[in-house]
Amino acid sequence: MNVPNMLSLIRLCLVPVFAVVFFLPDPSAHQWAALIYAVAFATDIADGYIARRFDMITKLGRVLDPLADKLMTFTVIICVTADGIIPVWAVVIFFCKELAMGVGGFLMLRRTKDVIPSNWLGKTSTGVFFVVLAALVLFPVPRPWATGLIAFALALTVAALVSYAMNFRKMMQNNL
Template identity: 45%
Template sequence: MNTANILTLTRILLMPIYLIVFYSNLENKIIYAGMILILAGITDILDGYIARKYDMVTKLGTALDPVSDKITTFVVLISFVSANIIPIWILIVLGLKEAFLIMGGAILYYHGDKEVIPANKFGKIATTSFYIAVIAAILNFPNTIVYTLFYIVVALHLIAFVNYLSIFTSIIKDKNRI
């Protein structure tokens, strides 16, 4: 287990702490939960940077990083919907997108020589936009701004999905030619 993978696991372990704080009776619970998310976001940036810079890229890390991202996304979206911060349709759209990505990833991994599609610029931009929208919501920006940012998040996630779908189909076509 290398440093980058430990950071990814830390991000996963931060999510129950986020939920405990988010649903607590603390006076500024949303701000404190947001601080935990920012810490999770920092681990997200650091794990990839460290893995690439110090040649610590592993199959485990390549598979674990998107799982960690999905856990973070679902935890935040579900908590935000339950607190009426965002409408449920955002959770549904992004949830369906993530479910399809998980299925596609499982197909490639288990039926494609343990192949994993690594994160690319589209996914990273979508993830960054998600954190920006979440921070705006946590900082209690006006609903118009928060909703606009989440609409952008949905659009960017759908663009990333189409990109991953394109990569997935080309890998499947290449495997069927062999």
């Protein structure tokens, strides 16, 4: 177990903490939840940097890192939706995209014993999603603006899905 993998595990542990704090009846609950989310995002940046900089990339880390990211993001988007800030269709789109990524990753792992590494579009969409969701947690954004912001973030994640799907297709063809 290396430092980047431990950071991913910390991020996984922060998922239920975020959900509990978000729904506390305290007026500052959303600020505390946003801080937890920011810490999770910081650990994501740190684990990726450390893993690449010090050549600590592992197969476990290539599974743990995106799992922790997706579970946190999914939890935040569900909480924001349950709070009535964004429409339910945003969760459905996000879930379908993540399900497709999960199934593709599982198939690739079974066939090649590896998964597709993240790329700049995936990292960008993760960053944009973080900023949008953090803003929706912290600020009273009017519903039309919130819907527009989440639609923009979802468009980027769908673009990342298309990029990963093209790489998936190439890798699967090379391993026939």
